[in-house]
Amino acid sequence: MASKTVASTALLLSLNLLFFTLVSSNYAPCPPPPKSPKPPHKSPPAPKKPASCPKDTLKLGVCADLLNIVHVIVGTPAKTPCCSLLSGLADVEAAVCLCTALKANVLGVNLNIAVSLSLLLNYCGKKIPAGYQCA
Secondary structure (H helix, E strand, O other): OOHHHHHHHHHHHHHHHHHHHHHHHOOOOOOOOOOOOOOOOOOOOOOOOOOOOOOOOOHHHHHHHHOOOOOOOOOOOOOHHHHHOOOOOOHHHHHHHHHHHHHOOOOOOOOOOOHHHHHHHHOOOOOOOOOOOOO
16 A cells, blocks of 8 residues: 555645646746837928919809809809808818909909908808918
8 A cells, every 4th residue: 555655745746846847838928017118200291382272263252143244144153153162171271262263263254362362261151261372
């Protein structure tokens, strides 16, 4: 019976040694703490390009009806074609488009550009941006 006890003790010690070896061989150290993030590299701001009109300026000739220059009544009010061209544009873009049309005399008559621009923008629900000058 002593040999049976010695054999089971030897088996127990062998298994303990085996499991201890398996557990300690899978040791993985903790990862190093993350490095402090570098401040983002600030690139110099891109030079602002002057605002341009994304619409065809010649199409803005339909806005002449709003200024009571040409009286053509075909069934749709003058607001529809002019303001539909300006819809979807930011106030600055709409101002640039109308300013370009007025300066190019697309509307067909020489007017006070500042007053005409203000009238057309207000009629279409747009505002003249602060500090904007149609020059």
